[in-house]
Amino acid sequence: MIGLVYNEMLKMVRKKRLWVILGILVILIPIFTYAQAQTLERAAKQIGTSDWKVVLKQQIIDQQNRLTSSRLPEEWKAFIKLNIQQQEYYLKNNIDPTAPGAPTFMRKFVEESVSLFLPLLVVIIAADLVSSELSSGTIKLLLTRPVRRWKVLLSKYISLLFATSFIVLSTAILSYLLSGVVFGYGGWDLPVLSGFQEKNGALLTEFVHLMPQWKYLLMAYGLSWLACITVATVSFMVSVLVRSTASGMGIMLAAIISGNLLMQLSPTWGAIKYFAFTQLRLTDYLSGRPILIEGMTLPLSIGVLGAWSVVALITAFVSFSRRDVLA
């Protein structure tokens, strides 16, 4: 089995997809870093100080102003209100949620990229894992060996899990190394608040507590990894079912993007909760960022993601070991 997994990882490395992904990260992270630095600088310039308390206060006021707009939908208002409450809590407890530093950037980056950017990177690897063997015909050489089909598929899945882990960790490491050039490399021990809970539109601070940023980061990247694994697993199934890599990738992109869109456009439509790609923002539970969709809880999110993964895996394995290979 180790030999099989090694085979798959070797192919993945030699196919250069992983390097393409690293390349994307190396190009995009500096851009995001620059954008973030610009935003901070502009805010500081406009307010005339880089004192985070002033900035935070201004943000609260700005959001209060957005609240008075009558055109804003109710669910967005609830979202903003919770946000304000959280920021006031930070202010009251003298904790800067955006203290500059590469670790803070890492945190912001994973929170923003967990629902779209990271999944897209994962899809690049996952969507052609099986379909490329089908379309190139190499599947015929792979399946005429004295190895059971499910083992071949399992080795592919394990190597996909490794690759997904590698992508998530590379994102963390690269965003640290690259953004540190601008923001500095310190800030691992910075206290971060976590444990905000929401109940009936009010923010519960009963469980709010401080933790060092490194721990928070470990957990945030761990959660985004769970989300990415679900994406990887579903893409894996698509790659077994759809022979063409291009259509497989198209299907996955459409699914992920519509998940993101649905989350924004119709947060009141309860059924979308059961669509895996609206549930990717697991890090929100950690940061206490208010959840837009009604009735979404952590157990539900984990349950939906888990159920999708299991069903996808079963479908992939059943289809793969039964199917006639006509490629």
Added chain:
Amino acid sequence: MHSNHRMRWISIFVVAIASFSILLIGSIMSLIELFRPQASNLQTPASQKTASPTSPTIGRIVSLGDSLTRGIGDDSGKGYIQLFREQLQKSSKSEVSLINLSVSGATSTDLRKQISQPETSNLLKSAEIIPLTIGGNDLFRGSGRLENTDPATVEKARLTYQENVDFILKEIRKQNSKATIFMFGLYNPFGDLSEAKQTNEFVAKWNETAQQVIAKYDRVVFIPTYDLFQLDPKRYLFTDHFHPNQNGYQRMANRLTQLVIDQEGMETK
């Protein structure tokens, strides 16, 4: 060749398993954390020992009030306050900073509440110029009608307004004895309508009230706006017929800039 091969084998696996395990640990930790939340470990509030290090910028503006200070009605989104800051910046070598604490739709009662919050008072401490617009929402509803044409009710609102303005100014002074406060007066957005006579009367009465309160305090300047919009409201008001448009805000900003620059000039002499 052979050891090369083995090295590659080992390194690929080490990287893969290491990243897998690290993230697995992270996800397990977070699930434990989220499913069994710990009780709060905060001793609120962590006694503001470092009383917010205020950076030494000159010309610090902290503005208060309602939608006028927000700049509602200005297509460019600036409002008089940003126009003013830009003008001031031109004649000043150092950075002119602005913290805009105004809340759209605020009444004097809202502002009174806001001014009592510790965060607000902290910010006021370091201010040098405090522009302020308030009262429009007390007297007029946002919809553009008089809140209540019944003179008795308006009179009651005026008394509240008087009391609030007094409180607000007292509070600002308590935090900051040196800053100059510029309070804009009210104007009548309905000067060209049939009820103009009555509304004019109200606006005049309220402005008089404000001025009376202001007279009790040092370094508070009343800036009339009544005259700016009286003759040709259409030209200076936004399409909602209530907020100023860009031209209107420009006129307000001009007045404020003039006063500030004059005053600064006198001071430096």
Added chain:
Amino acid sequence: MNQTAPVLEVKKLSKQIGKRKIVEDITFEVQKGEIFGFLGPNGAGKTTTIRMLVGLIRPTEGMIQIGGYPLQDQFIEAISQVGCIVENPELYPYLTGRENLEHFARMMTGVTDEWIHEIIRLVELEERIDELVKTYSLGMRQRLGIAQALLGSPKILILDEPTNGLDPAGIRELRAFIRKLVHEQGISVFISSHILHEIQLMCDRVAIINKGKIVYTGPVRELVHEEETRIEWRLDPLQSGVQVLKELSFVRPVEQTEEHLYVYMPLDRIAEVNEQLTAKQIKVTGIRPVQATLEDLFLQLTGGETKS
């Protein structure tokens, strides 16, 4: 294990895809050390049969035994005896030849580095083996394909049209190579083709398949009468010429077009026939011995319509 048991045994094999029966009721055996030809025109069902033989698709009906193991029930044991190329030898273009071989070697047990080395030498790829496969020519890929098929020291090699795309020299080389394999390693070869000539040159026995059904199984030698050759006659006027030829007992006409007549006859009696024709005022404008085609064979076997 029984020494005389066939290496590959196929019984009543059928495959239906959708409503179409692509392969129907195929039965044959391949013995140890035998080169077995599988001959049929395009679309006859050769590749489909081979896919079933190597477990890529499931038969709708029938049984396959390889080295005594039933493929469906004991897949691992059965497939361990097989090395194959199905259609084109598609290898990973982004790996080197050696990496490809090592890749497949890791999927089986007991393949040593020495054996891989030996195989590379056998297919004469030593010089280019550490270059990426995408830089290989078709012939080199074909040889690498055979190399990967040999990795597991199979008892039977299943090759689907291995001469596809090779030039005459390449085909000759391949033929010699396969003969050598059978001779040195004692393995059996199952080889499909749509070219009769190729099968004639290479195989001991042949099964001929048309429209999914076996139409002939037997030694290649019996397939075409060796003492006869296919001769193309160009005659003027053609019809009278045909009459003359048909009257001769040793001439067997097989096909007639607007300009030619094809017959089977002994090569050494051409002069005799030519004389008779000239005597009857028929101009002979061309005489040419040609290779027998699969179509003639069908005509011979079925005595009826040929086109598939």
